[in-house]
Amino acid sequence: MMKQYQRLKAAHPDALLFFRLGDFYEMFFEDAEIGARELEITLTSRTTGAAGRVPMCGIPYHAAGGYLSRLVEKGYKVAICDQVEDPRKAKGLVRRDITRVVTPGTLLELGALPEKGNNYIVSVAYDPSTKIVGLARLDFSTGEFRTAELGGNGRDGLGELADELACLEPAEVIIQPAAGEDPALGRVLARAFGSVPAPYRDQAYRPAEAARVLTEHFGTPSLEAYGCAESPMAVAAAGSLVTYLKETQGAAPAHIRSLRTDTRGTSMGLDPATRRNLELVEPLRPGSALSRAGRGSTGSGTLLGTLDLTVTAAGGRLLRAWVLRPLVDGEAIRERLDAVAEMMEHGLVRADLRTALRKVYDMERLTARASAGTAGARDLLALRDSLAVVPAMRDALERAGSSLLRRVARALDPVDEVGDLVGRVLVDDPPAGLKDGGLVREGYSEEVDTLRGAASGGKAWIAALEADERKRTGIKSLKVGHNQVFGYYIEVTRPNLGLVPAHFERRQTLANAERFVTPELKEREAIILGAEEKLKELEYAIFCDIRSRIAREAGRIQATAQALAALDAVLSLAEAGHRYGYSVPEVVEEPGLVIKGGRHPVVERLRTGEEFVPNDCTLGGDDASFAVITGPNMAGKSTYCRQVALIALMAQMGSAVPATAARIGIVDRVFTRIGASDELSGGRSTFLVEMSETANILGHATRRSLIVLDEIGRGTSTYDGLSLAWAVAEHIVRRVRAITLFATHYHELTELETTLEGVVNWSISVREIGDDIVFLRKVSRGAVDRSYGIQVARLAGLPSEVIERARQLLHELETASRGRAEAAAALESRALGGVQVSLFEAGPSDIEKEIAGLDLVNMTPLGALTKLHELQERLRKGPS
Ligand SMILES: Nc1ncnc2c1ncn2[C@@H]1O[C@H](COP(=O)(O)OP(=O)(O)OP(=O)(O)O)[C@@H](O)[C@H]1O
Ligand SMILES: [Mg+2]
Structure with missing residues (x-):
């Protein structure tokens, strides 16, 4: 047997080998050590001929699923080796072979996905x-x-x-x-x-x-x-x-x-930074419980979390894909929007369809399990129940107007064969296991019914036996019982032993009773056992047969499953649009965004106690395409920029948008560069990340792109940052010409409006009331030139001494900087003009003249050095 093991293991050296031995999967050698450690099970050992004692650990085969998933989730591959012939019929060693290698990408265990x-x-x-x-x-x-x-x-x-x-x-x-x-x-x-x-x-x-x-x-x-x-x-x-x-x-x-x-070009380009910055499927704050929920989670605080009102798993998966890959083809976008609009309008139909969908299980995955031969009886019932709602849904969609919904209706196929087969063959409440019988409905197979009759007939005979024998022997306390070791037996208590007839054979002696069997009893027992054994095998075979017959319909089932997923996703968008007061945008080919009363879909749903203030946006087309957005800290600059990007993105995924009206010229890519995000694990500094993201934007954006730049240049010294931000802005306006929202604290950048065609200044203002500020949240034309950082810091709860001191320092700095600005201006003119004056207008200085007149050819090295020393002394003493 160890030879067999070694041979199989050699064929799959990179996988852990689950080796079937009786009711267990065993692991040996190093696999056993890994298995025991990762699964927290006991490591034992087994004596083998040649190798002596080898490490071993095992798991019961019927519970293998959970253990398998755990290993695979940890990144291991597991090769499953089963007995491929009946052990009772095998001559010598049972033949075993690898039946499946389970890897992280080929898991089918539903709970693990x-x-x-x-x-x-x-x-x-x-x-x-x-x-x-x-x-x-x-x-x-x-x-x-x-x-x-x-x-x-x-x-x-x-x-x-x-x-x-x-x-x-x-x-x-x-x-x-x-x-x-x-x-x-x-x-x-x-x-x-x-x-x-x-x-x-x-x-x-x-x-x-x-x-x-x-x-x-x-x-x-x-x-x-x-x-x-x-x-x-x-x-x-x-x-x-x-x-x-x-x-x-x-x-x-x-x-x-x-x-x-x-x-x-079938979907909108979104780089990882943008998906993150716009919080499409994961919230930004790393380490929060939500972001750790991983693949497939729909954390609140994200766009997907807001829009996902799907009721099926497949619908949820599809909606996630829609969020991550908005479309760029106008036809396709409008087709989805039409369907969403139709379902937003028809509330009753929408409600009915969503109710029906709740009865639909994960058909795609159930079908996959049927095809792979891992589906159980309950999986097939779930498939049948899912398909059972299809006819009613098809009827409900019959009068649908939009082409997408009509296509869904056409694709819906109840695959009657499945319902028919499952309904005729399987009982309504089958056991979880497949090899213990109890699966097949009465009346489907004559053979099954006969065997069941034989088994139950035998059991009835035995049940009647107790009364019969009591009467025949006169022993009132005589009992018929059953246990694992002896099977059926007749038990007589010690005082009555004298009455036991001769044909009773003694099998077991207890403290105050003895147990007997009779030839007739054993004969009946053999019939029952034989029938039950055969029954289990037959039921399993019948089950496998219908499973593979259903698998043959996989293509049709899957087409239906996909249509239902699309329907679920559309209904989810329609439901969200209805609940949250969205409107259906107009999507056009010409570049340019017009948004009336736009809101941020996620922020507006947070219960902050503050009413969300809607804002318009008009960019591109005949209007300016580059907006410089200034405003105090906390005013809402970042929120506004993201909301514009999100509205464009939602429109292109086919969703209604949080605005009273919107016209979106199709955007080929959205780029964002928001705030400072460290990527220390990637070995890159904040500033380097920022600049490489900016380089990516400048390198790839087109006229049809939408760019959001939120405070670029912040990660370095003020002047470096300002110069970079300025140059980047110029490059975008002149060369790239993409629609751009540029939020910044560098007020100097508002000058761009006057120097560059296509730039507009917007600001978000606040009202000052004494020392306090009130956020108005309204975006309007023009620039603001104060940050109100200290007021915001006070709102954040910084100690009052610190606030007071900061206020004092700010005052000093502002006064000083006014003085300094004058000094700087003077300095500048000297730095540029001043030097020029001394060099070219005032002519060379005395010392310079003297150097020019030196006769180097006739000077000794010492003479030259002496002269140099003298010149240096004169320079040190001051201007001549
Ligand atoms: N239109 C709005 N209506 C209501 N609340 C808003 C609105 N816009 C923003 N807010 C609220 O204000 C908070 C701060 O907004 P945001 O982060 O966009 O400000 P900011 O101007 O980018 O600030 P900073 O300059 O510090 O980066 C948000 O968390 C949100 O709760
Ligand atoms: Mg901000």
Whole structure:
């Protein structure tokens, strides 16, 4: 047996091996030590022939799921080795084989997956000669499979890859060896995963081989239909994933029915910093409980948290994807907006549909489990119950006007076969286990019914036996019982032993009773046991059969599941729009933003006790496109900038927006540079991060982009910062011409309005009442020139002595700086003009003249040195 173990282990050296022994999965050697430590179970040992005592630990097979998930979540791969023949029928050693390798990206255990998040496995292919990156992603638990090519044609493939990986948060990654070997690409991977992932077989990435694997898997002659026929790296990445899955799962994954190729320009570009700054799915403050909730969480305090009123897990996942990837195609955006508008209008239909959706389980994942052969009876019932609501939903959508809703209605397929099969075969309340019988409904299989009849007939006979034997023997206290060791027996107490008939065979003696069996009893018992055994096997076989018949409908079920997810996401946006008083924006091709009465979707929902004040925004088009926003601390500058960006983003994801009206010219990318965010773990200083983010913006923004710059240049000395901010602003206005909101405390920047076409000053004012300030929160034309930092500090509760002292210092500084400003002006004229005067207008000084007149050729070194000393002395004494 140890030889068998070693052979299997050698085939999967990088995985922990779960080796099936009886009712346990055992781990041996080093695996046992890791298992015991990570799972907190007891490490024992086992004597083997050659190796002596080896470390061992085990877990009961029926509870393996939980242990598996724990190991996989910690990043281990687990190879599961099962008995592949019936131990009772095996001659000699039972044959065992690896039936599945569970990896972080191939988990199907429902409890271990983020409910409203995806669990992606990604593959990175790379062609060093063209520098094109292939990136395929697969959510094994739902069947979503997509691929894309990044870079090439002067595009920044590595930047795109970094953005994608940050967005996908893959649970597992495989890479082509060439990808890990390229230094720049290696750095991107190391940043995303902590280290460069181990390479997978190069063979699997050869475009021809990958294409063969894919066409074979989908059963199509070419990859034309999947849009990647012309994209070898996209094919390489996708094909390698299928190869990897076949290898780890033992079979081609049947629920992966289709592949989509993403082409560039189907979604709005959002870099990781912007996703973070706008708090799309995670709140900014790191370390807060919410941000630690991880993948798939919808923390409040985020855009997703506000908009996510989905009622199904699949709907939640889709909405998350919509938030992270707003669209850029006008048609597609308007299609979603139409559907959302329609559902906002029809409150009753919306309510009915949402109620119906609540009965829908995670069909994508249930189907995946059916295909992989890991679904239980309850999973199939859940699938049936989910599909049962489909006809009513289809009816409700029958009169829908918008094309998206009509498409949903057409895609809804109740897949009657499933309901029919499950309804006919399975009992209503099946047990959790599959191998203990009790699954199959009466009347479905004659054989099952006969066996059940035999088993229950036998049991009834035994139940009647007690009364019969009491009558026959005259022993009033005679009892029939059952235990694990002896099976059925007849028990007679000691005083009555004399009455026991001769054909009773003694089996066991207790303190005051004896237990007997009769040949007839044993015969009945054998019938019961035999029937029960056969019944369990038969029921299991029937179950497996209907599970695979359902798996054959995976494509239809999944299409329905996806349609329901889209419906749920639309309903969620409509519900949010209705509850929070949003309006449906107009989305147009011409650049420019017009927002009336805009609010920040997240801040307005925080209960701060302060009513949220709406503000307008008009930028781009015929108006100025660059707004310099000034205002005191706490006035609301950052909030305003973000709200504008969020409204554009919401419009493009197809959501209604927190405004009374909005017209949004489609934005290709949103860039943000907000506040100071340290990235010490990345080994980069605050200022360097800020400048590299700014460089990224200047390098990639276009006329169609929306840029939010919030206090750039703050991380360095005032003059450096101001100069940088100024130069950046000029560059954007003159060259990039993107719509820009620029919040700053550098009041000097308000001068840009007069010097540069296209710049406008906006400010958020406060009212002073004595020493106090009142925030008005209204954005208006013009600039303000005070920060009110001390008043804000007082609101924040700084001790009054400190406030008083600060006030005093501020006064001194302001007076001094007025004086200093004059001094500086004078200094400046001297620094520039002054030197020039002495050099060119007043002519050379006496000393200079003297140096010019020296006859160096006829001077001794000592003479020269003496002269130099004399000149120096005269200079030190003062101007001549
Ligand atoms: N329009 C608004 N209506 C109501 N409250 C608002 C509004 N805008 C901002 N606030 C509130 O004011 C607080 C401060 O806003 P914000 O951080 O945007 O100020 P700021 O001008 O950027 O300040 P600082 O200069 O210190 O960065 C917010 O947390 C929010 O609670
Ligand atoms: Mg701010």
